[in-house]
Amino acid sequence: MNKINHDQLLSLEHPFVKIPVEKFRSSLKTEQKHIEKEIANLTNTVSEISKKSQQGTMDANQVQTALEAIVNRLSTLKRRLKETRAEESLYSQRTKVRLQHLQEFTTIPTLDSDEFGRWSRVRLNRILIDYMLREGFRETASYLAKSENMEDLVDIELFVQSAKIEQALNKYSCTECLQWCNENKSSLKKIKSTLEFSLREQEFIELARERRSQDAIAYAKKHLTPWQETHMKELSQVMALLAFPPDTKCQPYKRLYDKSRWRDIISQFRSNNFALQFFTPEPLLNVTLQAGLSALKTPMCYQSEHQNINCPVCDPDTLGLLATDLPLSHHFNSSIVCRISGQIMNEDNLPMALPNGYVYSYNALAQMASLNGGKITCPRTGAVFDITQIKKVFIS
Numbered sequence: 001m002n003k004i005n006h007d008q009l010l011s012l013e014h015p016f017v018k019i020p021v022e023k024f025r026s027s028l029k030t031e032q033k034h035i036e037k038e039i040a041n042l043t044n045t046v047s048e049i050s051k052k053s054q055q056g057t058m059d060a061n062q063v064q065t066a067l068e069a070i071v072n073r074l075s076t077l078k079r080r081l082k083e084t085r086a087e088e089s090l091y092s093q094r095t096k097v098r099l100q101h102l103q104e105f106t107t108i109p110t111l112d113s114d115e116f117g118r119w120s121r122v123r124l125n126r127i128l129i130d131y132m133l134r135e136g137f138r139e140t141a142s143y144l145a146k147s148e149n150m151e152d153l154v155d156i157e158l159f160v161q162s163a164k165i166e167q168a169l170n171k172y173s174c175t176e177c178l179q180w181c182n183e184n185k186s187s188l189k190k191i192k193s194t195l196e197f198s199l200r201e202q203e204f205i206e207l208a209r210e211r212r213s214q215d216a217i218a219y220a221k222k223h224l225t226p227w228q229e230t231h232m233k234e235l236s237q238v239m240a241l242l243a244f245p246p247d248t249k250c251q252p253y254k255r256l257y258d259k260s261r262w263r264d265i266i267s268q269f270r271s272n273n274f275a276l277q278f279f280t281p282e283p284l285l286n287v288t289l290q291a292g293l294s295a296l297k298t299p300m301c302y303q304s305e306h307q308n309i310n311c312p313v314c315d316p317d318t319l320g321l322l323a324t325d326l327p328l329s330h331h332f333n334s335s336i337v338c339r340i341s342g343q344i345m346n347e348d349n350l351p352m353a354l355p356n357g358y359v360y361s362y363n364a365l366a367q368m369a370s371l372n373g374g375k376i377t378c379p380r381t382g383a384v385f386d387i388t389q390i391k392k393v394f395i396s
Contacts, residue, residue, distance in 0.1 A: 002112050003110060003111075012291070016102075018278045019277060019278050023277075045066070046070065097152040122150060129141045133159040138156065165180055166266055169265055174200075191272065195265075198264075198265050203223070204224060208246075217242075241256060289319065290326055294329060301313040301323075306339075339379065358380055358381070
């Protein structure tokens with residue numbers, strides 16, 4: 001009964017290991033391209049210097065200056081390689097620590113063991129840190145990670161980087177996000193992202209809002225024209241803003257001028273960033289809770305007369321809200337739960353029927369009778385009965 005289904009739980013941990021592995025791979029690939037490009041440029045430069053010196057078109061001072069420039073570029077490349085090595089070492093270390101963490105879990109046999117309790121605490125902290133980072137509580141998340149000595153099990157710096165871009169977008173600046181799009185152009189193309197277009201469109205809108213028509217037209221020619229094959233309808237609408245003031249009531253131009261578009265862009269950036277960083281679209285806390293709630297959800301949870309005080313799905317204001325769109329659980333054997341105590345009725349806590357037909361657990365009825373001189377009050381109808389009137393219920 002307490003045996004752990006390792007495969008089932010590990011199925012939720014795919015991003016946990018994939019994130020540092022992919023960051024390592026991405027860093028290696030990027031630096032490889034940069035090194036190849038830089039070496040090719042330096043080789044061409046050296047060849048050109050050699051050729052010009054042989055032809056006598058460069059004197060000794062010019063050659064020395066050119067060689068010093070090459071040395072400076074090589075020094076810059078060396079510093080960058082050193083930084084890259086430190087970054088790759090970080091992600092290599094994280095991958096190793098995370099694999100060890102999961103390997104430790106596979107050796108735990110039962111749910112009631114002390115080892116599982118300790119491992120579950122670490123996992124819970126990871127899930128809470130992920131949720132806090134997504135909700136903007138970065139200092140609290142950092143403090144928890146440091147106090148529990150689990151910095152290698154979380155990715156705080158990735159959220160810090162994205163937070164800077166979101167802060168810029170909140171201040172109505174697209175510059176930082178456009179730079180991010182340029183750095184991740186190939187990856188964004190693979191997921192068919194339209195984030196860059198949304199940013200360019202928004203910058204045009206801001207120029208139109210300020211009534212800088214000439215600047216807006218120049219901007220459109222430079223940055224919006226490349227998108228005309230795929231976004232002609234949007235471009236037609238946004239270009240028409242030049243003829244409408246910011247306080248227009250005419251749709252769709254009123255909607256284009258609406259400041260709420262910035263929130264949509266932030267959501268789009270966050271979604272694209274999570275996809276590129278291999279984070280789950282939903283917080284791990286939500287995913288984990290939903291996995292448990294789906295196992296508890298039944299049609300009775302949404303019928304007020306059958307709701308259980310101990311069932312988290314039955315509370316429509318908290319976890320029940322999170323479970324709204326989840327599928328119903330599939331049980332081969334039903335469990336009968338007492339409405340009074342919330343306990344399961346079985347051979348140790350027999351189901352007992354009152355004369356009015358309602359069924360409750362024996363333990364709950366016995367406790368009620370002991371406090372009321374042998375009398376039982378049906379919580380649904382208010383009818384009062386003597387404890388001797390209850391009868392056993394047999395379920396086949």
